[in-house]
Amino acid sequence: MNENDLMQDNLTGQNQEGGNANWPVRILTATSIIGDQVDNPQGDNLGKIKDIMLDIHKGNITYVVLEQSGILGINEKLFAVPFQALQLDQANQKFVLNASKEQFEQAPGFDKDHWPGTNSHEYYSGVGSYWGNFLGPNSGAAFT
Structure with a gap:
């Protein structure tokens, strides 16, 4: 996983390595909300x-x-x-x-x-x- 994927994960709340890897959402960045x-x-x-x-x-x-x-x-x-x-x-x-x-x-x-x-x-x-x-x-x- 590269840094751009991690940044995209933080902005969207969606993990780039699987459809439900970030479900349920527990932690979000302030800028994402x-x-x-x-x-x-x-x-x-x-x-x-x-x-x-x-x-x-x-x-x-x-x-x-x-x-x-x-x-x-x-x-x-x-x-x-x-x-x-x-x-x-x-x-x-x-x-x-x-x-x-x-x-x-x-x-x-x-x-x-x-x-x-x-x-x-x-x-x-x-x-x-x-x-x-x-x-x-x-x-x-x-x-x-």
């Missing part, structure tokens, strides 16, 4: 993954930033969503968020020019409380 579509279970497009925020002290993903596009890039809105709230739809190479379009649009959000402070515990506590309603008691998702 940034830009991925996020839908709800009803098939409504909620947006795409814009960025991934890491807790550098705990070594885990704190949340992902979902981008809901406006018309021609105007009125874009960003949402901080716990990574645990997303389920991978491997067959369709997208993520699913268990929230209606209305629930998603009512979530705490921010615009691209006014990101919340990365150390703002108050903002993330509110976001964690909102999404906790959709995650259920066994998800383990929390902003700290």
Whole structure:
């Protein structure tokens, strides 16, 4: 296997040495999921993954930033969503968020020019409380 094949594996999530060698997907690179579509279970497009925020002290993903596009890039809105709230739809190479379009649009959000402070515990506590309603008691998702 050459380096180009390995790079292709990381970008696509598909192993070049066999049809199901990477199934089920367990580990993906950040660059392979940034830009991925996020839908709800009803098939409504909620947006795409814009960025991934890491807790550098705990070594885990704190949340992902979902981008809901406006018309021609105007009125874009960003949402901080716990990574645990997303389920991978491997067959369709997208993520699913268990929230209606209305629930998603009512979530705490921010615009691209006014990101919340990365150390703002108050903002993330509110976001964690909102999404906790959709995650259920066994998800383990929390902003700290």
